[in-house]
Amino acid sequence: MSLIEYKGFGGVPLSADMLGDENDPPVLLIPEIGQSRAAWRDVAEALVLSGRRVVNLDLRDADQLAPHIEDLRAVLAQMGSRPVVVAAGNGGWIATRALAIDGTHLAAGLVLVDMPVDEEAIADGLAARLALPALVVRGGFSPAQSGTASDAFNAALPIGQIADINECDLELASDRKEALLGQLLEFLELRQPRDAMEFKAGSDPRTLRDAMGCFATGITIVTALDAAGSPVGLTANSFTSVSLDPPLLLVCIANTAGTAPALREAGHFGVNVLQIGQQPTSNRFAAKGEDRFANQPWAPGQTGVPLLGSSLVSFECERESLHEAGDHFILIGRVVRAQFEPHRDPLLYFRGKYRRLHFA
Structure with missing residues (x-):
């Protein structure tokens, strides 16, 4: 400035x-x-x-x-x-x-x-x-x-x-x-539209990140139990459904994430899709050095994984497979149970900021 x-x-x-x-x-x-x-x-x-x-x-x-x-x-x-x-x-x-x-x-x-x-x-x-x-x-x-x-x-x-x-x-x-x-x-x-930006292989990865950020997503918190049986979790927005028969979904986890080792080893994990009122929860699970589950309502699912209260939807998954993919790994889960509240609005993320639905 x-x-x-x-x-x-x-x-x-x-x-x-x-x-x-x-x-x-x-x-x-x-x-x-x-x-x-x-x-x-x-x-x-x-x-x-x-x-x-x-x-x-x-x-x-x-x-x-x-x-x-x-x-x-x-x-x-x-x-x-x-x-x-x-x-x-x-x-x-x-x-x-x-x-x-x-x-x-x-x-x-x-x-x-x-x-x-x-x-x-x-x-x-x-x-x-x-x-x-x-x-x-x-x-x-x-x-x-x-x-x-x-x-x-x-x-x-x-x-x-x-x-x-x-x-x-x-x-x-x-x-x-x-x-x-x-x-x-x-x-x-x-x-007053801006000229289109361009990423080419070998150029600044930040430009590619900005390009990826033009795809609006929901926000999830992926949860599991570590080897000691303690709850762990992190915020992630790289999530998608894969198949209805069998019921499969996937999340992409950064190799550098503090929770990554526990998620690599977990036999079961949860994916909690956040609603508009859970922005503070998203921030907490994205921050470092915090007790992420402190003052956070959660309960174990039928497989024992922690599921967050008040979520838009919580998927409870059995690990199906894991695939290495550059600086991330892809965790594919078979859905064994889902509980959802369809009357809430989702918490959205677009171009580096939280967003909300706009009804025309």
């Missing part, structure tokens, strides 16, 4: 954080009037991890909209390529006015997060003049607010879409930020 300075209207200096690769598609973050760029910091860092170059801008100290509007147009003119502008709260009042004239020449898209009702903009028919793709997010930082006036503004956007982040879909405070990020990334991928 580097600190840069833009020249605003009248030569006023405006500070901004610059994050990410300069060759990635740009995103310009605008805070609410009266707030600093720190309000966007977590989202900015997450966008960088998702392959975006982010400019996180500070506004000047002013209450009037006019200087902020001219500042934004000046900053956009100084940027080397058209960004998607993402504005929080009444920062959206600035962005909508700045982009109502020649907006398509200055920006590739506009995202308005929790913008309050703008009576003046509605009266002036401002929305109809925003000719660039726009996303209105309600509930991005605080519970969603809607009304007749805001609905009219949103409906008038020529290329607009609306995303509501509903309270019923959130369990933790951090879920709201994850939901907002998900909406941003979906819009960015649609309106």
Whole structure:
């Protein structure tokens, strides 16, 4: 991250954080009037991890909209390529006015997060003049607010879409930020797609790992008993069904995993597929140096393997075969018993982050 300075209207200096690769598609973050760029910091860092170059801008100290509007147009003119502008709260009042004239020449898209009702903009028919793709997010930082006036503004956007982040879909405070990020990334991928990355044999294995991470998975915890009869387990997302007749599944285990020796020798093992409320459990079984079963409800299955309580599904398996595969080994199990709760939602993992189901 580097600190840069833009020249605003009248030569006023405006500070901004610059994050990410300069060759990635740009995103310009605008805070609410009266707030600093720190309000966007977590989202900015997450966008960088998702392959975006982010400019996180500070506004000047002013209450009037006019200087902020001219500042934004000046900053956009100084940027080397058209960004998607993402504005929080009444920062959206600035962005909508700045982009109502020649907006398509200055920006590739506009995202308005929790913008309050703008009576003046509605009266002036401002929305109809925003000719660039726009996303209105309600509930991005605080519970969603809607009304007749805001609905009219949103409906008038020529290329607009609306995303509501509903309270019923959130369990933790951090879920709201994850939901907002998900909406941003979906819009960015649609309106400002990145060039495809490429892995070739012999190149950086991290690139291959990133490519593999584009396949969304569930998360499991593989459990067994070690030679002393103590429960062991680890988090794994390389899991798949193999056959229904006979009933077979497999998991891939890293040779370097601390639990790997016990799993190599185990005659039986369990695969516990996690539900959305078990993210802390996933973290615990992925960490080193922790008593993974401390304060964790579990019970022995019919073969004695530890099965975790509250899982989406728990498979109890007899070892069928084991195959060496590079820096991992493939453990194939014959399912002898499965217990599941189909009314829960799965804990998902995609591109290095936990995810949740999104119902269209």
